[in-house]
Amino acid sequence: MNALFEDIEFVENPLYERIINDIVTQKYAVVEDFFTAEEISVLRQSLIAKHEEDVFKKAAIGNRVNEIIVKSIRGDVILWIDEAHTNAAESLFFNKINHLITYLNKTCFLGILRKEFHYALYPTGTFYKRHIDTFQNDDRRKLSFVCYLNEAGWLPENGGELVLYLDDQGMEVEKIIYPFPGRVVIFESQIIEHEVRPVKTERLSITGWLKTR
Numbered sequence: 001m002n003a004l005f006e007d008i009e010f011v012e013n014p015l016y017e018r019i020i021n022d023i024v025t026q027k028y029a030v031v032e033d034f035f036t037a038e039e040i041s042v043l044r045q046s047l048i049a050k051h052e053e054d055v056f057k058k059a060a061i062g063n064r065v066n067e068i069i070v071k072s073i074r075g076d077v078i079l080w081i082d083e084a085h086t087n088a089a090e091s092l093f094f095n096k097i098n099h100l101i102t103y104l105n106k107t108c109f110l111g112i113l114r115k116e117f118h119y120a121l122y123p124t125g126t127f128y129k130r131h132i133d134t135f136q137n138d139d140r141r142k143l144s145f146v147c148y149l150n151e152a153g154w155l156p157e158n159g160g161e162l163v164l165y166l167d168d169q170g171m172e173v174e175k176i177i178y179p180f181p182g183r184v185v186i187f188e189s190q191i192i193e194h195e196v197r198p199v200k201t202e203r204l205s206i207t208g209w210l211k212t213r
């Protein structure tokens, strides 16, 4: 395939362009319509079914080489999703993620070659203290991606807000993002400190990272 043909094939995607523009200008993007309501519903059912099978693990601090469970820092339970063994909901999830990655690599030269995603469930009373998503022995995470799978009609009073700590000309500002169902948040893993405030109603999500090699 020659370069000219690739140019002809490229179709600008307004949603992706908006995401890229927001990440470039403010280091994060919030998207309401990345997935359809139907897709969110099947992903939510998939998470619930797997949680009922009791295959979720206490989340760890650090990576898989360096797992230490620290309940005072985070209280969610997680299940990694294996792209080689997906159900229907997960394969539609990865189709969209892969489409986004292809677009990012064509337009932004980010060099995203790997990804990792897990389901997360925060039981009532749990939280994830302020942190950054890159670890001492894994600086390959470039973009963090969170998609909320909460019940329709989720209320701000249910807690579990994602708080991004942003820098505004040297002043720290808090950007509070409610985990409304279907909402997707993407942010720069190496820059943005963030936390999940205490959850008052069980909180469901898929979280993952787009990584360089």
Ligand code: OGA
Pocket: 120, 128, 133, 146, 161, 162, 194, 195, 196, 205, 207
């Ligand atoms: C994480 C995380 C944010 C959220 O899993 O590292 O910060 O809103 N999640 O669930």
Ligand code: MN
Pocket: 131, 132, 133, 194
């Ligand atoms: Mn995080």
